[in-house]
Amino acid sequence: MNRIFRTEPLTAPAFAPFGEVLEATGSPDRLINQGLCGRFHDRAVLDFGPETLPAGRAGISLFHAEPRSLPYRLELVERHPEGSQAFLPMTQHPFLVIVTEHPEAKPRAFLTNGAQGINLRRGTWHGVLTPLAAPGLFAVVDRIGTSPNLEEHWFDSPWLVVSGAGQA
Template sequence: MRLTVEPLTAEAFAPFGEVLSAPDAPGRGYIDAALANRRAHAKPSLSFTFKAPASLPLASTVMERHLHSSQSFVPMDAGRWLAIVAPHGADGRPDMARARAFLARPDQGVTYGADVWHHPFTVIDRPARFAIFMWKDGGPEDDEFVDVPPFEVVLPDAAG
């Protein structure tokens, strides 16, 4: 299966979460409503990551979710990066036939909603640094990874 990346827009990404961007004018924008936590005992987790770029086309066989928590990725020093998502299938696993791949700009972040299937964090172009926020309680439902049929992610000009 092949996914061709599409531009990351708030409208297209809405079924999976929220696109994050800094305000265009002086002031502060709040995203509190996007920061879902379904466990009263979970604690906020803020981490920082440095990722090497992946080569395209990207080949993968894995997706992940965080059943009770949203997960936000905020670029601190980045090029373009991928947000790959899939809705739930009838069996509750990722429905890869309806998966989508979004190409995020360096000035865009995302919050994946709680219980949203997504691909592990992937940057392209160059090494990147991101801040990551989620809620954790240390249990097995903090992170769930599943194997899926092989898929490939390509840029539009390589889709031919």
């Protein structure tokens, strides 16, 4: 089967074409709360579409996804043409972030370190939420509105995601 690809660690430079990695690394931008809290300020671009779209707003939802395991069978990707989508894990367990430039391209699978979230740019093709441990609890920041904001692409032949960096 030549439709195999491997996980790679989630890093900001590798993920940059698809969105932002949300993590509290390095020194905070400023200290708040009497100097007892480091603020890592404005780490993602929230994009809820051009003004020509019907009115929408930012919302925070909670997702409870069933855990998956590797090897993982990738059967579809989806995108949200009207808004960005941020996934913030509510537990410190790694999860998979699968993205692709377009459905005909080979996907990439990033493995978070358990203390990272991600923000997908508007229109980015991505796999479904894929926690690797229970509970799969996430806060999700995305566009809330009445117009359709989901496109799915089912692969004719599924991909298989396996563990480990490098080329398959």
